[in-house]
Amino acid sequence: MRPGRQARDRNMQTLTSKAGQSLLVLLAIAWAMPAHQTAAAGRSPELQRVISRGLEWLANHQSRLGHWTANDGKYPSAMTGLAGIALLCEGSTTTQGKYSANIRSAVDFLAERQARTNGLIGDPVRDDRYTYGHGFGMLFLSQVLGEEEDLERRERLVEVLSRAAVFSGRAQTKAGGWGYVSAKDGRGFDEGSTTITQVQGLRGCRNAGIPVPKEIIDQAVTYIRKCSLQGGAGGVQYNSRGGGGRPAISAAAIACLFNAGQYDSQYVPKLLAYCEKNLSNISNRGFGHWHYAHYYYAQVLYREGGTKWEQYRDKIHARLIPEASPDGFWSQGYIGPVYTTAINLTILQLEDAALPIYQR
Secondary structure, three states, rough: HHHHHHHHHHHHHHHHHHHHHHHHHHHHHHHHHHHHHHHHHHHHHHHHHHHHHHHHHHHHHHOOOOOOOOHHOHHHHHHHHHHHHHHOOOOOOOOOOOOOOHHHHEEEEEHHHHHHOOOEEOOOOOOOOHHHHHHHHHHHHHHHOOOOHHHHHHHHHHHHHHHHHHHHHOOOOOOEEEOOOOOOOOOOOHHHHHHHHHHHHHHHHHHHHOOOOOOHHHHHHHHHOEEEEEOOOOOOHHHHHHHEEHHHHHHHHHHHHHHOHHHHHHHHHHHHHHHHHHHHHOOOOOOHHHHHHHHHHHHHHHHHOOHHHHHHHHHHHHHHHHHOOOOOOOOOOOOOHHHHHHHHHHHHHHHHOOHHHHHH
């Protein structure tokens, strides 16, 4: 073999070896990269821009005390839980990421300023319908607990969430649901949407290692089934006393059942069919609480995956992206921009799979 050819062969082997090493490095980086970073890398520039602006708007509108509120200063605990969840979906934690300081402030507000000795996360005076704030507060803090690295903060979160789970159990009505306030304060009144909020919060607690008695969840699942019309085909009604099928509560009920590990082969498909009939048309706003409904329906379809999720995702993105203001917030709905913005950002970030409660 001629010297020139030998040199070329050696060069080719060196290049091939380096290329192989580079490929292995890239694969290792991709394998080690968190799922939410991988998903974010595949977003369209327009979607990324909308999400980034929305997150910045939320971060900039957090109060110095660490909370957010709805219109007229209402629902501080619920809004803080929802806004905190939206920031967590970005991938930040209390110790790492762009919004770590905001998340720490939100945790401190709920765990230190709002946590009561009886277990309630919220203020029974300022938090109108305080079980919403309690439920969303549990959900947010339970997701934080799984990633919390500070030992003292972890111990505090375990303490707060353990008491919160006990409070939820005591606040549950005899029918198995929850009302806008505890069973005692509300004289046994129950309602579907607050029930779903409690169950998802309790499921987040259980996933994080907080003791949650199985009978509490079982009674709630029984309650949802009792509130279902025509075995699920007619949706889930307002409460145990009636009220007719509600698309928003029905979507939330399926998400709740999935969180509780309920995948009934007959009942759940009927509920899914009811929701598909009423919610698959994204432009249909002929029912109440559109954003609330799609907050849960998006969770349901994302967990289902496949073509249905992809088609729905494309439609909901096409609806939400142009509705965002240039400053990053969404103003639709009557509860307030913090509520709508937090919900929409959670929907748009579901595929990032940053939070255990939303993962498939």
